[in-house]
Amino acid sequence: QVQLVESGGGLVQPGGSLRLSCAASGSIFSIISLGWYRQAPGNERELVAIITGGGATNYADSVKGRFTISRDSAKNTAYLEMNSLKPEDTAVYYCHAVLSIGSLVPVDSWGQGTQVTVSS
Secondary structure, eight states: OEEEEEEOOEEEOTTOOEEEEEEEEESOOEEEEEEEEEEOTTSOOEEEEEEETTOOEEEOTTTTTTEEEEEEGGGTEEEEEEOSOOGGGOEEEEEEEEEEOTTSOOEEEEOOOEEEEEOO
16 A cells, blocks of 8 residues: 655745645555646546656646646655645645556555645
């Protein structure tokens, strides 16, 4: 089993910045991709950004130019730099990983989420 733990959420003013972290631990594994999702009250969970093991990235249109996803392979940690935050960015943010454990078929894992609130 692999566990994902998010950190870095909190309260920030509009126009401010936050950096979220997602640390993976547990079984020996290889990361195929890492992603960030978010879910606001009354809405479904949506993709924010993903990064593959090869470094390719993809972003939701609503965050392009403001958010940046990155990873530190040595630390098995993913990051989401969020700039120019807007009230509509308020949500619980979840990290997600697609993993290869040994020679098994790839599996996925979700973190517990971290709250981001953008308000004056």
